[in-house]
Amino acid sequence: MNIKHTVTQRFLKYVQIDTQSDPLSPSTPSTNKQKNLGNILVKELKEIGADAVEIDENGYVYATIPSNTDKEVPAICFCSHMDTSPDCSGQNVKPIIHKNYQGQDIVLPDDKSIVIKLTEHPDLKDQIGNDIITASGTTLLGADNKAGIAAIMDATNYLINTPEIKHGDIKILFTPDEEIGRGVDKVNLQKLNAKFGYTIDGETLGSFEDETFSADGMEVIIHGVSAHPGFAKGKMVNAIKIASEVIAALPKDRLSPESTDKKLGFVHPTRIEGEVEKATISFIIRDFEDELLEQHENEIRTVTEKILQNYPEAKAKFVVKEQYRNMKKVIAQYPQVSEYALEAIKRSGLTPKPQSIRGGTDGSRLSFMGLPCPNIFAGEHAFHSKQEWVSVQDMEAAVRTIVNLASIWEERA
CATH class of the missing domain: 3.40.630.10 (Zn peptidases)
Structure with a gap:
């Protein structure tokens, strides 16, 4: 040719x-x-x-x-x-x-x-x-x-x-x-x-x-309680701090882009934004098997809900959207x-x-x-x-x- x-x-x-x-x-x-x-x-x-x-x-x-x-x-x-x-x-x-x-x-x-x-x-x-x-x-x-x-x-x-x-x-x-x-x-x-x-x-x-990969996007939306910082004792529940705890609690030796290759999937926080009253963490979820996506998403839910046990006034909402298969x-x-x-x-x-x-x-x-x-x-x-x-x-x-x-x-x- x-x-x-x-x-x-x-x-x-x-x-x-x-x-x-x-x-x-x-x-x-x-x-x-x-x-x-x-x-x-x-x-x-x-x-x-x-x-x-x-x-x-x-x-x-x-x-x-x-x-x-x-x-x-x-x-x-x-x-x-x-x-x-x-x-x-x-x-x-x-x-x-x-x-x-x-x-x-x-x-x-x-x-x-x-x-x-x-x-x-x-x-x-x-x-x-x-x-x-x-x-x-x-x-x-x-x-x-x-x-x-x-x-x-x-x-x-x-x-x-x-x-x-x-x-x-x-x-x-x-x-x-x-x-x-x-x-x-x-x-x-x-x-x-x-x-x-x-x-x-x-x-x-x-x-x-x-x-x-099959792929989902997931948002964890955390609702805290806002208060004037000068008078916040016993009142404020800082959604930004809770979001930070969620990210810090994610697995570090598995289920992350930094620790996986070949056929292993991961969860990956790509964006965090918010204020005291509300913070949102955006994740991408990846795996070659569709059913494993749901397992990974449930792990994020479990981590978040465990942390929220320390903050009874806070709430979390989980939104999952299919991206591709x-x-x-x-x-x-x-x-x-x-x-x-x-x-x-x-x-x-x-x-x-x-x-x-x-x-x-x-x-x-x-x-x-x-x-x-x-x-x-x-x-x-x-x-x-x-x-x-x-x-x-x-x-x-x-x-x-x-x-x-x-x-x-x-x-x-």
């Missing part, structure tokens, strides 16, 4: 566009600046020659690579998200290409305290001789998920300009607000009109993920979706690495909305941090995988 790649040039352009999402914003997209990238992608897709290209009022970008075969092939979708994490600045990103990486620690020039160390990033050992892209030390890079966007755009360019590669209808979807859990809130699946999908939002070269339940019903992806990775000269995601993607929710949608690598690493990096060669491998996958669906039809 002789692709004249454009993925790197596209990636360097996209990461310089600030697209951070905002969890506190009620709008869709949560930040209007995400549409700045969306509008550029629409322009480029039209220039490439894609059909039915548009960006809607909610910031979703849709496009079609029309079928060029006489076979009836199920329409497949390739999807990536445009937003970057609110956890780390995405403004004024300055991408740097470190050519011919030789195993050294990478010191980022704008903040030399930010060092990407081989000992802390073991995947770097597989990058010897490759070209590594980082930010400059003051921002994240945005490879999550602009590496995926750039790979899809490069593959689109190649497929449209290489008609000898046969494929069915291929749908392109770029979403806002994935990083804040709202990436497919307002997607129009009827407009998309795809049968199966793939998010291009994975990490290690060759990785493929058809299993994710393990995509495996849906994707297992369509084994060809995974089989074809693994074959595409092999055809790209790689060893497939099936694994589970300790998190979720747009594909988690899309799967339960009727679009089975596992996740394929884009090459991004150390996401949500100033140490984020990706290699040129891994992004090019993602492009080859997308092209091979389109071919396999046509072959097997």
